[in-house]
Amino acid sequence: MASNVPTVRQTSWISVIPQISFMLILIFIYHKMNFEDPALYGAITYLTISMSLRYFVPKNHREGLKLTKEHKFENAIPKFENSYKFFTQNNWIDKYRFITLLSSSKMNYREMALCNIAFCYSQIGNGEKSIEYYKKTLEEFPENGLALTGLKMLTSIENK
Known part of the structure; x- marks a missing residue:
């Protein structure tokens, strides 16, 4: 499906x-x-x-994605938070993921985790937390287009 x-x-x-x-x-x-x-x-x-x-290695991240695809956004948030914590503590794994995980992803796991947390909060109707996490993403990763777009969308809705 x-x-x-x-x-x-x-x-x-x-x-x-x-x-x-x-x-x-x-x-x-x-x-x-x-x-x-x-x-x-x-x-x-x-x-x-x-x-x-x-x-x-990115077990929590993978589980969070699975829960997100199943629309279990509230359950996915702690998985992405754990993923963010793991890759913050083991930054070298994320930084050199093209070698350590044989991953060619442009975004690192910390960046993806923050965007996914923000997305999950937006899907459960908590726009305030979603905005908070998109802002946090942009503080750490100023070039993140997903966070910038998500933040613009949420603030435009909020300003109506």
């Missing part, structure tokens, strides 16, 4: 280079080990590592 909750995915194309390099290194290793099809084994190994990292 498709969700009607909007999802935005932005890719940082420069971060794809280290990921392709990593896959090529894996293929080279399998080639040196005389595997019959090193490209296949390299790709499978890369995908296994990549999927495992993205499954286990």
